[in-house]
Amino acid sequence: MRVLGIIVEYNPFHNGHLYHLRKAKELVKPDYTVAVMSGSFCQRGEPAIIDKFSRAEIALQNGVDVVFELPFVYALQDAGGFAKGAVWLLEKMNVVTDLVFGSESGNLSFLNKIADVMINQPYPFPEIMKEELKKGYSFPNARKYALMKYFERTGEMNPREVLKIEKSNDILGVEYVRSLKELGSKINVQLIKRVGADEKDKVFKGKFPSATSVRNMIFKGDWSGVSRAVPDSSLQIISRELNEGRGPVTLSQLEEILLAKLRLSSKKELQMLYGFSEGIDVRFSNCALKTGDLEEFFNCVKAKRFTMSKIRRLSLYALFELKQDLIVQCNEKGPQYLRVLGFTNNGRKLLSIVKRKASVPVVSVCSLYKKILSKALKNKEGRFEVDEKLFEHQLRLDIKSTSIHSLLFPSKSERNGERDFRIPPIMV
Amino acid sequence: MRVLGIIVEYNPFHNGHLYHLRKAKELVKPDYTVAVMSGSFCQRGEPAIIDKFSRAEIALQNGVDVVFELPFVYALQDAGGFAKGAVWLLEKMNVVTDLVFGSESGNLSFLNKIADVMINQPYPFPEIMKEELKKGYSFPNARKYALMKYFERTGEMNPREVLKIEKSNDILGVEYVRSLKELGSKINVQLIKRVGADEKDKVFKGKFPSATSVRNMIFKGDWSGVSRAVPDSSLQIISRELNEGRGPVTLSQLEEILLAKLRLSSKKELQMLYGFSEGIDVRFSNCALKTGDLEEFFNCVKAKRFTMSKIRRLSLYALFELKQDLIVQCNEKGPQYLRVLGFTNNGRKLLSIVKRKASVPVVSVCSLYKKILSKALKNKEGRFEVDEKLFEHQLRLDIKSTSIHSLLFPSKSERNGERDFRIPPIMV
Structure with a gap:
């Protein structure tokens, strides 16, 4: 089968x-x-x-x-x-x-090689990675440059091939292979x-x-x-x-709910959340107070080392109170x-x-x-x-x-909650 | 002076x-x-x-x-x-x-008398009060009927005078006198x-x-x-x-913020709040899931023994997480x-x-x-x-x-928070 x-x-x-x-x-x-x-x-x-x-x-x-x-x-x-x-x-x-x-890229052996470096962290990859992160790059970018430098030194692969993992499917692909x-x-x-x-x-x-x-x-x-x-x-x-x-x-419909949640959360509460390290809590607090516009808020908290997707995800962690210890446990x-x-x-x-x-x-x-x-x-x-x-x-x-x-449904009469308890599995 | x-x-x-x-x-x-x-x-x-x-x-x-x-x-x-x-x-x-x-009513001695009963709780007022509350009346109504019955028995005052404290200013007036x-x-x-x-x-x-x-x-x-x-x-x-x-x-602008907060709160969290006793937590949870319309929500949680003002206040306790022990301490x-x-x-x-x-x-x-x-x-x-x-x-x-x-301001550009830190006292 x-x-x-x-x-x-x-x-x-x-x-x-x-x-x-x-x-x-x-x-x-x-x-x-x-x-x-x-x-x-x-x-x-x-x-x-x-x-x-x-x-x-x-x-x-x-x-x-x-x-x-x-x-x-x-x-x-x-x-x-x-x-x-x-x-x-x-x-x-x-x-x-x-x-x-x-x-x-369509190149599995290439994804495999990168996944191996990520799992085994062979010398001197971890050191190079640290240096790239210190420069303030986002995590995916830092990893990209670190891999390039690593392959340059080891000669295992053409470093320029690494540039191809910039695309979202290959980034995920590496992670699928790695997880397997x-x-x-x-x-x-x-x-x-x-x-x-x-x-x-x-x-x-x-x-x-x-x-x-x-x-x-x-x-x-x-x-x-x-x-x-x-x-x-x-x-x-x-x-x-x-x-x-x-x-x-749409996300824009969450504008008031998200900003209200952030205005009502204390910095202590934000610090407990997954990914709210390195002053991100203070940034989120301050920006939510600075503006009542969600796009402006995202731009306000945006930092070089974070992608916009990451910023949006962090906002949702705050709304749903996804704490650090929960995610760690989920990933274990x-x-x-x-x-x-x-x-x-x-x-x-x-x-x-x-x-x-x-x-x-x-x-x-x-x-x-x-x-x-x-x-x-x-x-x-x-x-x-x-x-x-x-x-x-x-x-x-x-x-x-x-x-x-x-x-967030446009029609008020459809906005009831806990639909999971009312809608049986779809059968086609 | x-x-x-x-x-x-x-x-x-x-x-x-x-x-x-x-x-x-x-x-x-x-x-x-x-x-x-x-x-x-x-x-x-x-x-x-x-x-x-x-x-x-x-x-x-x-x-x-x-x-x-x-x-x-x-x-x-x-x-x-x-x-x-x-x-x-x-x-x-x-x-x-x-x-x-x-x-x-404009009658201070009358407010004084009622305040005295509330403070001193003379026999058999507490017992009558309990009975009236058991009937499912709202607190102000139960108190009104209990006072009438009490004055009927003691003859201290014409019981029908009590009906006058139905008006909001006299209700507050009794409480002012009592607090003083x-x-x-x-x-x-x-x-x-x-x-x-x-x-x-x-x-x-x-x-x-x-x-x-x-x-x-x-x-x-x-x-x-x-x-x-x-x-x-x-x-x-x-x-x-x-x-x-x-x-x-207006309160209606809080619709999504309030309902989102209630949908995201666990029953345990609601139980900690001031005034969320006697199954009010379950009622609030269930009603917030039943409807996406704030007016419908208020009607859903409305019970004989609660005024609409009280229901709205309870909703705000949930939004601002006003816990029982905080309010008790504030009142002490x-x-x-x-x-x-x-x-x-x-x-x-x-x-x-x-x-x-x-x-x-x-x-x-x-x-x-x-x-x-x-x-x-x-x-x-x-x-x-x-x-x-x-x-x-x-x-x-x-x-x-x-x-x-x-x-909640209509103009997005005015919606920044912590205005308390930016607006000095008004001088006229």
Whole structure:
């Protein structure tokens, strides 16, 4: 049995995603395809433009058999934490045989080499890295320059090749490979060379659109543009969600909520948060008091060593009170459950296998989570490795973040919370 | 030297307030008049329609010599806590000789009698009170019926007279008298019989408007109505604030901030809050998840035994995390400072006397508060009774609530926070 795993955000699902999905299935010829997908918030530090249930529905209509939610605590981390959470989720299913991901370079041996340096930290890489960070570069940039200098000295690889990992898919790719190695995973990896636009591109470029450009078309109401950029099923569901007042959801709608939260938080409280080191707490406090405009706030806290995505993520850490010790624990123990957002008929068969094999419990009906947890804690088969508190903490954050996401819906009558307890898994 | 104290909200200052102020000064013929005024939020559980500095400015232009801010922790309590904080602030100045307040009944001996019952709790009043509360009445209503039954039994007073304390001024009046007695104050009390509309009336009624009706005229842009309801100086300043984008501020603007806060708070956190007993925590949690509309939320949590003002106040306790133990301590120790919002030339003289006599420090320049606090803690003259932590906690809440108030300004460019640190006392 071959089970293909993919790691996605689908914010929203467009033709580039469809191309990738089909290519991956061509490569692996899987019996089943599972996707690990961000939930209500995405790795760029933004709420997803439509809710996770609809995004799962689109995925299922386009060839994915089961969609699992990447817990909020991983979806909102940098490339390293995001990749680790997603890969670990695939690994904990104990059925996934293959992982396929997009790559700008398309060069797996190259990603492997870099991942090895990151894991083994061979001399003198750590020293070079420290020096680059001291210069004030962002972490990804410092690492890029450090790798170049390292390969220059060792001659292991052409240093200029490293420049290619600037693109987001390769950055993630290195982290996927690294996480698989660290977990001792047997999942087989293949790459698909990306042919579309970069995620960051705000307009069409080449054959496929970027998700950013599709979101911008949706904001502008450019539906002819959207219809050229996404498959029909995606268009239908996006339109349905917007017509019913459940989208588009944007970060700007969090403006008052975020700034109020920061104005009400003490510096002590901010200091406890993940990533709020080196004076970031003071910066966030001061900037939230300086302006009532979210864009101005982001520009105010922006520093050379932080990307804008990181700034947005840090703001969300403050809103959801993601503390340092929680994230450390999450990254040590991995995801504590497999939350099913939806499945196809074919996926249902896989799910029954996963339920028997996985090392964490499957949560299909979220309102039953306490029962599911207590059964897993009894652990009659000795198969589960579950930390009770961490399970609750991770799942409560998925539910809470979804309650905040729905509070941002344009239609007031749709803004009720805890939709996780009311919406059963999508079946396609 | 006679110093008249009055307790006000001026939200906003109207002709009825002017009438009251003039009458009070006629009665007392004071050398100085000081007002204790709510800051950024009012006792109805709403943000003030314009900021505290402008409201102080209007008061100073109309005959008040010094305006002190009633700390947030008292301004947001029910009649008992509000009155206690305000009266205690006047008492701690050690210069106020007279307190005059409005009263629907105009009957001081009657207010005195009720206050005595509340203080001394003579048999069988406590038992009757318990029975009435069990019936599910709101606290003010239960007390009203209990007093009636008590006076019926004792024959001390005509029970039907008690019905008169239904009006907000008499409810507060009883609490003022009660607090003065409890503090052993020597401040002399006089009443002015109110001739205007009730605070609750949404339209003009009789000679004077209610503050609610003036606010409604402002929301509707009925400026000819406003100009008939408020003195010219008040009209000028209200218009200036609105023209500059600093008003009107309404509770509805807190909709997303409040609901987000409640959706993100755990039941455990809510249980720690002041007044969140008897399942109110569960009610608030559930209702915040049920709806994204603030009015619907208030209706959802509304119970027979709570007034709408109380529900709004409880929501603000959640937003500002006012914990049970904080309020208990505040009500045991009283206000820890005298925050000056503004003064006239005449008021400046009084202020220099207050600075020498008061039992808590005067905070005129808020940005210097740490210096002022540490000087008060040294307490060289042995005059001060200050609790360091409580001082900080009370003042930080005044500052924070003002930072949230300004976040609600219509003009984004005016929404910066910590205005307390930038705006010096208003001088008129």
